[in-house]
Amino acid sequence: MGFLDPVTLLGREVRLEPLTSDHAGGLADAARLDQVWGLWYTSAPEADRMRADIDAKLARAATGEMLPFAVLRPDGVPVGVTTYLHPLPAVPAVEIGMTWLAASARRTAINTEAKKLLLGNAFEAWGCRRVAFRTTWLNLRSREAIERIGATFEGRIRNDRVMRDGTVTDSAQYSITDAEWPAVRQHLRHLLSR
16 A cells, blocks of 8 residues: 555544545535534535535545545444645655544544544554644644644644635644654553543
8 A cells, every 4th residue: 555545444433434525415414513614713614515625625635635534433424524634755744634523523532543543554554754733723622632642742833824714824733753653552542442
């Protein structure tokens, strides 16, 4: 399997499968339930824009810019999206981001296990030296979640993000390195066992 080749990642609490247009209806339903797009700092599209959002991600995936996943509960119901993006094959390194989850999946084992699967694939299958995370500076819930999984805060990147409404804002940058991965993996296993 090559760097950024599509892969399905399976856990006990979550299934990550390459995003397709077939996921549009279920993801629109997930977004519609709690109107996740109403959180101005998220990357979640409005329910009626889900197909267009998926098409845009698939177009970027076709150029090697990203690898988007549908986040599915064990029963196959879509509850969100997450993405590998900003690949640097020469390093190798990648970012995990553009993640949004329905309210029913937030602060559950779904997100923790999804990150464990994505990190494991990046470090163990692709040999990444670094996996980065960025979130909007004001998205305190996402920043707490990233820190909870064991990523190291690297700094505030100023004026690097344009939101849907045109607002320019800052990002919080985090990463996990290959040297840190064994301890982070153990930490994630511990979180999932509780």
